Amino acid sequence: MARVARKAAAGLAGLTVLTGVLSACGGGDRSAGAAAGPPRKGGTLRIVGSSDVEHLDTASANSAGSYGLTRTFARTLFGTRASNVFAETVAVQADVAARIPTRENGGISADRRVYTVHLRPGVRWNTEPPRPVTAADFVRGLERLCNPASPSSGKGYYIDTIQGMDAFCRGFARVDAKDAAAIAAYQNEHDIPGLRAADDDTLVFRLRRPVGDFLNLLTLQYTAAAPREYDRHLPDGPEFRQHTLSNGPYRIAEYRPGRSYLLTHNPVWRPETDPLRSRHAARIQITLGQDSPETVQQQIERGDADLSWDQPVPTAALPRVRRDRRFAIRELPSNNPYLVFNTRSPHNGGALAKPEVRRALAHAVDRSALVKIVGGPDVAQPLHTVIPPGTTGYAPSDRYATPGAVGDPGRCRELLGRTGHRDLTLRFPYRTNSVHRLIAQSIAANLEACGVRARLTADSGGNFYARTISTPEQARAGAWDIAAPGWIPDWYGNNGRTLIAPLFDGRDWDSGSTNYGGYDDFVVNGLIDAALTAPDERHAAGLWQQADRKITQDAAIVPLLNRSATLFTSERVRNARFLPTAAGYDYTHIWLSS
Structure with missing residues (x-):
């Protein structure tokens, strides 16, 4: 908006x-x-x-x-x-x-x-x-x-x-x-x-x-x-x-x-x-219940349906439909998906509460593989900041840079070894629709290369957001350790608030919160307050940038893709x-x- x-x-x-x-x-x-x-x-x-x-x-x-x-x-x-x-x-x-x-x-x-x-x-x-x-x-x-x-x-x-x-x-x-x-x-x-x-x-x-x-x-x-x-x-x-x-x-x-x-x-x-x-x-x-994007695409192409409810055009179909008048790529600045850590999980001795553990894991992710999964560089670009390009507060940065955005599992193993948490097993629920299963499998393979086991479990899209990752009781009980939700800003223009506050204000962590991992940082909370009372958009943008840098430094999440529709x-x-x-x-x- x-x-x-x-x-x-x-x-x-x-x-x-x-x-x-x-x-x-x-x-x-x-x-x-x-x-x-x-x-x-x-x-x-x-x-x-x-x-x-x-x-x-x-x-x-x-x-x-x-x-x-x-x-x-x-x-x-x-x-x-x-x-x-x-x-x-x-x-x-x-x-x-x-x-x-x-x-x-x-x-x-x-x-x-x-x-x-x-x-x-x-x-x-x-x-x-x-x-x-x-x-x-x-x-x-x-x-x-x-x-x-x-x-x-x-x-x-x-x-x-x-x-x-x-x-x-x-x-x-x-x-x-x-x-x-x-x-x-x-x-x-x-x-x-x-x-x-x-x-x-x-x-x-x-x-x-x-x-x-x-x-x-x-x-x-x-x-x-x-x-x-x-x-x-x-x-x-x-x-x-x-x-x-x-x-x-x-x-x-x-x-x-x-x-x-x-x-x-x-x-x-x-x-x-x-x-x-x-x-x-x-x-x-x-009509709901169709988890296969390929089947949905076939129905639309045959004329048995008119639109997809929640499935993008399948990646395999993109070369065939690119020149079709019925196909479009619509720009949608977003952080979609991103990897979030449950900082309240009791598993692994509370390892995910430690920024150094999360930073180590952030090095493992191969964003280039995810770009291919969703359709290539016309559809998505690797994202390294919480705030995507084209929105208030964006500033290019890559704290965990690797050539070609392919990740560095060796660096992940090295840093993880220093933390004393070499042997991690992470519960990883994923949405069953669209390409979310493939995205989860790709991230799980990256973590395996780092010596970390990810236990994948399928979850329906509605339940994934409504119960699994947005309920503090589930987080505290360790129902999940990592997840890959997506975030589309609630509005565009002067929208720094909608990218930082809902996902990272630790004072709002309760039932239904979109701060899924329970991240709570005094500095970030203060920057949110300062940005909301800034005299103009330019000053607010600078404060949102500072919050982005602190969140990325803490690896509260791992931004993955800025993805179009x-x-x-x-x-x-x-x-x-x-x-x-x-x-x-x-x-x-x-x-x-x-």
């Missing part, structure tokens, strides 16, 4: 190179997905893939797949535009908000601590009878981020920013996580001092301090409006997932957990009230527009040829 329009301009200079690459990397307006003539209404958009989302509730949804899905039925105050020109996806746009608040229009106070947001008229819930989306629904949505049943991994963004949210969340954590009524009662009986519905159409935010990315935080799906009906169910529980409501163009008409979604028209949505979405297909059918559509897909935060096309804009 992105910044306010004025802030976005500063970030675009660093993105113009990406735009040029994007235009040359397949698709563009010449692709089969390009709009040709007026949109055709009707038909079923068929999407096929592997794993269910880890969270369907917008309060806790935090994966690319869930972003793509929830965008169809859950709207936020602000958002970003889907486009095949990367720079056009950066700026913050009004969604349910009537306009972008500025100092000039009275939406931002002189001290930059108070934001007043007015709602767009005509946005409605598909309730019986339909009713307007109100400011109170957005207050409820933000309060739900700290619910004890399924807390948001992104709540730290808002705790650090909105006045009084920290105390509200501490109190919420003491509520019974299995009692929906108690959870609703806490929300309804306690207020966040810095968040107020002045009336049905006006929200007022008071910030702890001025920050340059507050509007970006309000583009994230975490902050979607939540109707009062959600109080009846445990957040993200089985009942909740069967009773989602919609204020977007589609609604979930049928959900079969782990198997399928059927989206149909939300009858009360009106295009004139939604500047970011369209609606052309009559139905969207998402490889996408393929069926012949009948038209008007496919890329949505970076979803790592895929925006379903709402697609229309289908006859």
Whole structure:
């Protein structure tokens, strides 16, 4: 996502190179997905893939797949535009908000601590009878981020920013996580001092301090409006997932957990009230359970499916489809995947808690092999920093350099020997979809060359994120030692916060955290605070760079690849527009040829 329009301009200079690459990397307006003539209404958009989302509730949804899905039925105050020109996806746009608040229009106070947001008229819930989306629904949505049943991994963004949210969340954590009524009662009986519905159409935010990315935080799906009906169910529980409501163009008409979604028209949505979405297909059918990217690709090429849900184009298919109009490589600055160490694991005498052990292991990884696995240098480049190129705070560096990025197992063995931990066995869960198995096997072979045994275990994509690596109890119990998740920034532009804070702020390590390994460093935590209060983006970028260097020095993670998205559509897909935060096309804009 992105910044306010004025802030976005500063970030675009660093993105113009990406735009040029994007235009040359397949698709563009010449692709089969390009709009040709007026949109055709009707038909079923068929999407096929592997794993269910880890969270369907917008309060806790935090994966690319869930972003793509929830965008169809859950709207936020602000958002970003889907486009095949990367720079056009950066700026913050009004969604349910009537306009972008500025100092000039009275939406931002002189001290930059108070934001007043007015709602767009005509946005409605598909309730019986339909009713307007109100400011109170957005207050409820933000309060739900700290619910004890399924807390948001992104709540730290808002705790650090909105006045009084920290105390509200501490109190919420003491509520019974299995009692929906108690959870609703806490929300309804306690207020966040810095968040107020002045009336049905006006929200007022008071910030702890001025920050340059507050509007970006309000583009994230975490902050979607939540109707009062959600109080009846445990957040993200089985009942909740069967009773989602919609204020977007589609609604979930049928959900079969782990198997399928059927989206149909939300009858009360009106295009004139939604500047970011369209609606052309009559139905969207998402079929899950297909772990093989080769099988998904075959279905799309045959015309039995239209899009992949969570599978890239298979590496073996790339030479065949590179010149196909239906194929595109979309630029997606990311740290995807990266190797994370469970610093809280009790195995091996607590070896992974020691930076010198992690540094030794960092020397072993052959990034060049991983580039080949995902499709070659057109698709990915070796990454040696936490912050990827094209994002705020990036500075080229390679602390563990080897010629050709092939790794150095000999150096790994030498350094490991000095630590007194020569005999390591590491539990290594991996996602079963896409090329994650091949990536895990490649890293395991690198570690074996270093004298380290990696015990690989298959894990579904949804479970991998929702339970295996994001649960502190699992980490403390040693359910895993190393893993290879991926991270796509929550927004682009002035986005240093979204690359460092969620992954490495040790003060936010609790259930649902994306600081999977429990890394906690006083210096890094202090740099995060300093960057968030920096007077401008330039000063913040320098502080994010310092944090990156300290994290890399500690080898909290091993960055692996800056990887683009490889996408393929069926012949009948038209008007496919890329949505970076979803790592895929925006379903709402697609229309289908006859």
